[in-house]
Each structure stands twice: as structure tokens, then as C-alpha cells.
């Protein structure tokens with residue numbers, strides 16, 4: 088301090104510095120906590136953490152708690168989670184409007200999977216790469232016959248194997264999850280690798296195990312996959328576990344692909360691909376030969392194959408589990424389904440896709456299972472990729488957009504007594520099936536599920552064949568089913584046991 092400076096000067100000096108510091112701090116805090124103008128309404132939450140503590144304290148199902156926000160804030164709600172903006176869509180009309188927009192059709196990045204395999208697949212890509220991957224996937228699935236009667240044979244073959252396995256239980260107690268998941272996943276294997284696997288095949292078992300682990304981890308707070316800071320905190324045991332699980336899923340997919348290539352040979356996959364993997368490799372080769380720029384790369388292939396497994400297996404098998412669960416819980420509905428199938432199909436053959444128009448009650452039951460089961464209650468998150476407006480509100484680039492599909496399926500103005508299982512809602516006065524616009528288990532808009540056709544075929548064939556061949560019941564002396572659900576990215580029925588009694592005459 089200069090000798091000439093007296094106490095007054097010192098005081099003044101400190102004051103100026105303190106004031107400057109105070110103003111800077113105020114500006115930083117203002118910048119951090121400012122709520123940009125014209126955002127959709129919503130709870131303010133805590134400094135820095137935003138609505139995160141309230142979310143962490145939710146005891147019941149999270150989609151129901153989020154659904155309640157619409158009573159106070161309407162069908163478009165926004166809140167911040169650790170300084171990141173989340174926009175919640177709560178009714179059908181706002182979802183339809185939002186997801187028609189290109190700006191709201193991005194996806195948040197899965198930060199942790201970028202550590203082990205940088206890239207994206209059709210589920211996670213945004214912008215141009217997504218357009219090419221989605222177009223390619225849809226065209227290829229269609230080319231392989233998915234959604235058409237030519238593909239029916241694959242599903243029926245797999246369903247016969249499933250019924251064979253169930254028959255082996257001889258009416259004893261069984262946990263249906265394992266059986267159903269094997270069958271559903273094997274149908275995807277016939278799409279992706281052009282073949283099915285024995286349920287005892289070690290690599291097939293490992294693939295399902297890795298898939299289950301991924302979904303379990305997502306359920307246990309996999310939201311951290313989307314938060315960049317965790318990618319820098321690999322020492323955390325939970326982060327380590329996710330990385331390890333991602334790695335083993337990638338590795339097993341790679342091995343299965345290698346096995347497929349060895350078995351099918353190079354010539355065949357290049358000339359006449361009869362599965363998704365072959366078609367992808369051919370498209371990459373063709374583009375390279377033509378010198379055309381493409382987003383079809385080895386990494387996007389690996390991701391997209393994984394996406395088809397991930398998105399296709401868990402969702403469809405969970406829906407089928409709900410179907411069995413409801414059949415056991417409502418035996419009179421099960422009997423009505425069986426009578427309907429017997430009337431149209433008889434007892435000498437299995438139900439076919441061509442019987443579907445004659446089986447409106449079966450379709451109504453599957454639709455009601457999808458409505459009340461709510462397999463993907465909060466859909467798959469979207470990301471806003473460019474500033475835009477929705478219903479006059481500002482939606483900034485980077486915001487995460489979550490569609491609460493559960494709210495749409497539980498709206499009492501559309502579905503009277505929404506918590507009741509009532510397939511008749513999907514029938515008109517003449518008993519004909521009525522498709523309802525506000526049943527959207529596959530999402531809506533530009534990113535709507537691209538496996539919808541395949542899923543619908545699988546659900547119909549597997550469900551109708553199972554009910555044609557078996558009557559499902561709770562084991563003798565067991566407590567009635569409680570219709571409880573386990574929350575993850577999918578909403579599955581809590582583990583339950585049933586007996587499958589063959590209908591042999």
C-alpha cells in the first residue's frame with residue numbers, strides 16, 4: 088500500500104472493489120437464474136438445481152406426477168433441471184402441433200455412449216444424418232417384407248417355438264417375461280441378421296442379458312446418460328457400470344454381426360441382402376463406389392442395429408406381458424377373446440394375419456392393453472434443434488421436449504373411467520373395431536416409431552396364437568394380481584407368475 092494512502096483511501100478502495108465484485112456476482116447470478124421471457128409456464132424450482140429436487144422426491148409414478156402439473160399450468164409446461172430447460176407436452180393437440188415441427192424433432196445426445204463408440208443410430212441422430220438413416224431404415228424394412236403378409240411366416244415360426252417352450256411347463260407356474268422376450272427378440276434377429284437363434288444359444292442369451300441391463304440402468308436413473316458432466320466423472324461407480332454395460336452390448340452385437348457375415352458369405356450380402364445388416368453393408372459399399380456422401384457408416388450401422396433391438400424388443404415384450412397380465416386379471420375377457428378366435432379360426436389351425444378383419448374384439452383388446460399398459464409413458468425425449476415457437480411461447484434451441492403419452496391415454500374427456508380395462512371402447516354399436524386417433528403408444532409426428540407395423544404384426548400374431556392354444560391363470564392359491572408397474576423408460580408390469588393350461592381340444 089502506498090505510504091501516502093490514509094485510512095479513508097483504503098476504505099474507499101475496498102468499497103469500490105467490493106461494489107465491483109458485488110455487481111459482477113449479481114450479473115452472474117442474474118444470468119444463471121434468469122428465466123428467459125415468454126417460456127411456457129411452469130414451476131420455478133430451486134436456484135441452480137431448478138425442479139430437480141422435486142423430481143427426485145416424487146414417490147409414485149413420475150408420469151402421473153408430471154401429468155398433475157397440467158392442472159396448474161395447462162397443456163404446455165416448462166421447468167429447469169440443473170439449468171437445463173425441459174418442456175413438457177401434456178395433451179394430444181399440443182403434441183401433434185409440436186412434433187410436426189422440424190425444429191422439435193431432434194434428440195438429446197447420449198453422452199456416455201459417445202465415450203465407447205462415438206456416433207449415432209436412427210434413434211439418436213438429428214438433422215441430415217437422421218433423415219438419411221430413417222429413410223433408409225423404413226425403405227429397407229419395407230423391402231424385407233416387414234408389415235406385409237410375406238413376413239408373417241417369420242413371426243409364426245417364432246410363435247410356434249414360444250408355444251412349444253410354454254407347453255413344456257405342463258401347466259406349472261412360469262414367469263412369462265423370459266419366454267416372451269426370447270420370442271420377440273428372435274423376430275428382430277430374423278429382420279436384422281436373417282436368422283433366429285435357439286433360446287439356449289450363448290450369444291443370444293448374452294445379447295438379451297445386456298439389453299435387460301441397459302433398460303434396468305435407464306430405469307435406475309439413466310437420465311445421467313444425457314448430462315455431459317457425467318462423461319467426465321467416469322470414476323463414479325454408477326457411471327462405470329453404464330459404460331461397462333454399453334460396451335458389452337456393443338461387443339455382443341459386433342460378434343453376432345461377424346458370425347452372420349461368416350455364415351452368409353460376402354457374395355450374398357453384396358448381391359442379394361436378405362436382412363437389415365446385409366442391406367446396410369450393401370448401401371455403404373454402393374455409396375462408396377458412386378462417390379456419394381453418406382451418413383451410412385460402420386458406426387451408424389452398429390448403432391442402428393442396436394436401436395432396432397433396443398427399441399423393438401423391450402417395448403413389444405412389455406406390451407405382451409401387459410396383455411397376459413390383463414387376461415389373467417379379467418378371465419371373462421380372456422374367454423370372450425378365445426370364443427371369438429375359435430368362431431373365426433376354428434381349432435384346426437392357428438390364427439393368421441388375414442383373419443384380423445374378422446377379429447375386431449382381439450384388436451380392441453390389444454388397443455386397450457396399449458392404452459392402459461402405457462408401455463412408454465413419457466415417449467422418447469426430443470430436443471429442440473433451432474429456436475422456435477409453440478402456441479405463441481418461445482422454445483429455445485437445446486431444450487428437451489418430453490411428451491407425456493400417459494396423460495393422453497388417461498384423459499377422462501376422451502376415455503371415460505380411464506383407469507378401467509374396457510376393450511369395448513374400441514368397438515362401435517355393430518361390434519366393428521374403431522381406430523381412435525388419441526391412442527398414440529407409438530408416438531406421433533415426424534419421429535413416430537418406425538417399427539409400428541412390425542410391432543402391430545407381432546402383437547396380433549403372438550397374442551392371438553397364445554390365446555388360441557392356452558388359457559392363462561394365476562397359480563392356485565396365489566394372491567390376485569395387483570396391476571402394479573415397474574418404472575423405467577418402459578412401464579412394465581411388476582414381475583408375476585402364471586400357469587398356461589393347454590386348450591387341447
Ligand code: HEM
Pocket residue numbers: 209210211221394395396398399400402403406462463466467468469528529530531533534535536537538539541542
Ligand atoms: C409395442 C411396441 C412399440 C412401442 C410401444 C414403441 C414406441 C415407440 C415410441 C413412443 C417411440 C418414440 C417416438 C418419438 O420420438 O416421438 C418409438 C421410436 C422408435 N421405435 Fe418404437 N415402439 C415399439 C416397437 C418398435 C419396434 C418393433 C421397432 C423395431 C423395428 C421399433 C423401432 C423404433 C425406432 C427405430 C424408433 C426411433 C424413430 C426415430 O427416432 O426416428 N419400435 N417407438
